Amino acid sequence: MNCPRFVKPINVSFTKIPVGIKVPSTLSFSILTLIGLEKIYNAEDELILTIKHCVLFIQRGEYDKAEKLLHVALKQAQLMQHQSGITYVYDVMANLALQMEQLDKAKKLFVAVAQRVMGSGASEDDPRVVHINLKLARVCHLQKDYITAQLGYDWCLEKLNAQVDPSNDYKMLIAMAEDWYGRLFVECNKCEQGYKYMLSAYNRMRDFKDMEVAHIVVQLNDLGTVCEKMDNLDDSIKYISEAIELGKTQPDMEDLGIMYVNLGRAYMKKQLLTMARKNCGHALRLGILNKNSELKKEAELCMQEINS
Structure with missing residues (x-):
């Protein structure tokens, strides 16, 4: 008998997007508001207009156009020497590569984002750092490198659960980590453990107003x-x-x-x-x-x- 099927998971969204821009759910779990790029949105410059067009292409599923335009946005950010802008473009590139299942490329880009964020002074407990490590664990998971993925999920959940009074960003990261971790256990035929994590994630997610x-x-x-x-x-x-x-x-x-x-x-x-x-x-x-x-x-x- 064929087994019931999972449907393709939808990545959780918690990033606050400026008015007039709607980012697809698969990409909107980015670190935009966590790295200070929201300040760019107050200026009418070519960089933000380029990024807006990238987002629209992604939203329409025109990934090739989005990818080409992201390289233009990266050059613009580099010419402006806007370090947060450069980091954000790399992050969107990484998420797009993950969405397109270009896993090796996604891993390299997420590593680059992590290096830039930690180079700016972020600690291991910083939600930006945990978020990127969570995405890296997800890439390993999709590559069926289950041991590395499990180590990554464990590390992320340890950091997240250590928060005494977690913010909504932390809570959303916990939900995403539990969901992905649960799916890993199911894939490894450990359904009871998987169910426990997925149920906990579901209970958290339904409490978010913007879910x-x-x-x-x-x-x-x-x-x-x-x-x-x-x-x-x-x-x-x-x-x-x-x-x-x-x-x-x-x-x-x-x-x-x-x-x-x-x-x-x-x-x-x-x-x-x-x-x-x-x-x-x-x-x-x-x-x-x-x-x-x-x-x-x-x-x-x-x-x-x-x-x-």
């Missing part, structure tokens, strides 16, 4: 998939059902169909075949309607399993 609904939907679905792996089918059905109901409120929730497949498979495992057929059938209709061949294939496999 994107789409991210909560993803978290609920993925908690449901972990519960299915542990044969905790009632909780699996509960989480995935909540994800679907919340996902229906989001017009651009592309992964809703696969969540119906996941729910169908949970019902199938529980031997509730009528409900299983209903949900996988709905996923199949969505796949056909949206011309999504991958979803259609997943739903058809689900229906075949039910009928067999």
Whole structure:
């Protein structure tokens, strides 16, 4: 039997963005407000206009254009000798490389950002330093270097949990670290530990006022998939059902169909075949309607399993 699927995680966003600029969630967890670059936004200069255009290209998924323009922004920042600007451009480059799964490139860029931030006098406990190390741990995780990734996550959580009165930035970093760490454990077939971390991350994230609904939907679905792996089918059905109901409120929730497949498979495992057929059938209709061949294939496999 094919297992229920995680949907692609959405990176958490906590950076305060100036009015008029909307950064994609996968990039907005940057260190913009932590390094002082927000001061640039008070000046009408070519650098900020270039960065704005980079952000817009990224938002539209035009990554090649964004990458080329980021090199222009870097040259501008270097000519201005604006050290915070240079660091920020490197950080956006690193996040873009991570989003494009150019992992070796992302690692080199994040190391460069870390060196610049620590060179400016930041300590190990500084949220900027922890944030960058967390991203580096994530890169190692995606490269399946699980030992190095685990060391990185442990180090970050130790620094973050040592804060007596953590700010919202620290709390958001804790949530992200727990989420990624939990997913690592699941990938290593340690589902109980993974579930513990992912549930803690979810509970933290839903308390943030500015948390994107789409991210909560993803978290609920993925908690449901972990519960299915542990044969905790009632909780699996509960989480995935909540994800679907919340996902229906989001017009651009592309992964809703696969969540119906996941729910169908949970019902199938529980031997509730009528409900299983209903949900996988709905996923199949969505796949056909949206011309999504991958979803259609997943739903058809689900229906075949039910009928067999």
